[in-house]
Amino acid sequence: MAAYFITGTDTGVGKTRTSCALIHALRRGGHARVVGMKPVAAGCDWVEGEDGHPGQWLNEDVVALRAASSLRVPSSFDNPYALPDPVSPHIAALRAGEQIDIAHIEASYHALSQHADAVVVEGAGGFIVPLCDAPGQWATSAELAERLALPVIMVVGLRLGCLNHALLTQEAIVSRGLTLAGWVANVIDPAMPEQAANLATLQNHLQAPMLAHWPHDPRATAESLLIQLP
Secondary structure, X not given: XXXXXXXXXXXXXXXXXXXXXXXXXXXXXXXOOEEEEOOXXXXXXXXXXXXXXXXXXXXXXXXXXXXXXXXXXXXXXXXOEEEOOOOOHHHHHHHOOOOOOHHHHHHHHHHHHOOOOEEEEEOOOOOOOEEEEEOOEEEEHHHHHHHHOOOEEEEEEEOOOHHHHHHHHHHHHHHOOOOEEEEEEEEOOOOOOOHHHHHHHHHHHOOOOEEEEEOOOOOOOHHHOOOOOO
């Protein structure tokens, strides 16, 4: 089974766009049952249930991942934690009266992987965003990536400051013994000065292949965005 963990240099840099594009690439590559997973989604809207089904908190990233996926699974598998408030996951969980348990996420991932040919796991925020800050139970997205032991794809949001963020994120990934399988350059500031020079620096100093370079185009669909499989 093919599986990847998608992280980013920050929040709002295009992790969901990348995850969905990768799902479509895996489907085109011959994987019949491909599913996206968003273990922790902070920032949800309440959706009323239909035909007697209960309502649920639903995040727009989860909706996009499900639309791209070719496999339908229970929400407890592909989105174990759906938290109402759009803040750091550990704070969102505290506000919701929940505590994020990495072991529970790991169990959900393994249950999901029993049914899929490929799984794309999208992290929350940046690589070391806190997931839990209870006494004696500090945990971050980096710990989750370690527990799942998946190759990591890093999304670099091309804007001022991206070099520092990308190199620090690479260092954090590699220092944990994880494989940086590739990275995506996603232009989020079309007016970024010296964009070409910054991109060249990333290509020279990131220790993995660039899988895609996407221009600033908010209207582009995930299916139309080409990405090379690692």
